[in-house]
Amino acid sequence: MATKINPAALQDILVFDIETVPDVAGGRRVHGIGLGDDAGVAELLQHQRRIETQGASEFLRPYLHRVVAISALWWQGDQIKLSSFGKTEDDEAALIAAFYQFIQRHAPQLVSWNGAAFDLPVLHYRALLHGISAARYWEHGEHDPSYRWNNYTSRYHERHLDLMDLLSAYQARNVARLQEVALLLGLPGKLGMSGAEVWAHYQAGKLAGIRQYCEIDVLNTTLIYLRFELTRGHLDRAGYGVRQQQLRTYLHSRDEAHVREFLTLWPENSHAAP
Numbered sequence: 001m002a003t004k005i006n007p008a009a010l011q012d013i014l015v016f017d018i019e020t021v022p023d024v025a026g027g028r029r030v031h032g033i034g035l036g037d038d039a040g041v042a043e044l045l046q047h048q049r050r051i052e053t054q055g056a057s058e059f060l061r062p063y064l065h066r067v068v069a070i071s072a073l074w075w076q077g078d079q080i081k082l083s084s085f086g087k088t089e090d091d092e093a094a095l096i097a098a099f100y101q102f103i104q105r106h107a108p109q110l111v112s113w114n115g116a117a118f119d120l121p122v123l124h125y126r127a128l129l130h131g132i133s134a135a136r137y138w139e140h141g142e143h144d145p146s147y148r149w150n151n152y153t154s155r156y157h158e159r160h161l162d163l164m165d166l167l168s169a170y171q172a173r174n175v176a177r178l179q180e181v182a183l184l185l186g187l188p189g190k191l192g193m194s195g196a197e198v199w200a201h202y203q204a205g206k207l208a209g210i211r212q213y214c215e216i217d218v219l220n221t222t223l224i225y226l227r228f229e230l231t232r233g234h235l236d237r238a239g240y241g242v243r244q245q246q247l248r249t250y251l252h253s254r255d256e257a258h259v260r261e262f263l264t265l266w267p268e269n270s271h272a273a274p
Helices: 025-033 038-052 092-106 115-128 164-168 178-184 193-203 207-231 237-252 256-263
Strands: 009-020 065-077 079-084 109-112 160-162
Touching: 009 038, 009 092, 009 115, 009 193, 009 207, 038 079, 038 193, 065 092, 065 207, 079 115, 092 115, 092 160, 109 115, 109 164, 109 193, 109 237, 115 160, 115 164, 160 164, 160 178, 164 207, 193 207, 207 237, 207 256, 237 256
Parallel strands: 009 109, 109 160
Antiparallel strands: 009 065, 065 079
16 A cells, blocks of 8 residues: 655645747857847747758757746645746846755755756756756765665656656657646646747746746646646545645735636636545
8 A cells, every 4th residue: 555645744846847938149159140130030040940840840949948937836844835036137047046056955856847858958058058056956876875866867766757758658649738737637727828928928028927927837737746646646635635725725825916816717626626
């Protein structure tokens, strides 16, 4: 019989998500583009990507994504905090440095949706670009033997738990979008915008809205994670209910419009709770 974790003592986890825009400056350097405004260069980069993929995608490679938001929910015992790293006006280097500094100090378990294929590779390349130190994140057992068998970058380790990767049985043909799985489970899903609109919002200077959008993705991912903990036997149904209520109580203490909207669409008797 599986051992059930005490629902009042949730493991130290950081559920995270990032939002990005095309790295216009980097694209100019990589592809030798001298002329054109930022919007035109971004469009050219996407066009080149469509050619490269024979029309399958215009989504740029990870190293050409510029990070504009990193949001996370930190859950430690009965303490919960939803926030975005840094300040709205911070540049990319400051946001990424704050993320890795948090890992350096607290060493949480990371939880993501598609983090292994996108979020973390983006952060790797961008940290490389800015020369940001992340010693604990890159630890593989050289200084701490416990990281030899459970580190952040090995695919089958759980110091970083990519829910999409695991639920798809590590098969690309089985992957699903966060939005689709959230709606399948009766969760609110994305609110107000989609990932395809982040670039337009960024150009319009709507950085606060991007951070709020990112935080909603984090909340959906957190609730999927709780359901996963139930299905793999780390929570019984009573513990699952307790943890949902802990999160709901915390969100009720927040007064932001996007959090209130999420709560409205996550009703008490939703079929999201089996």
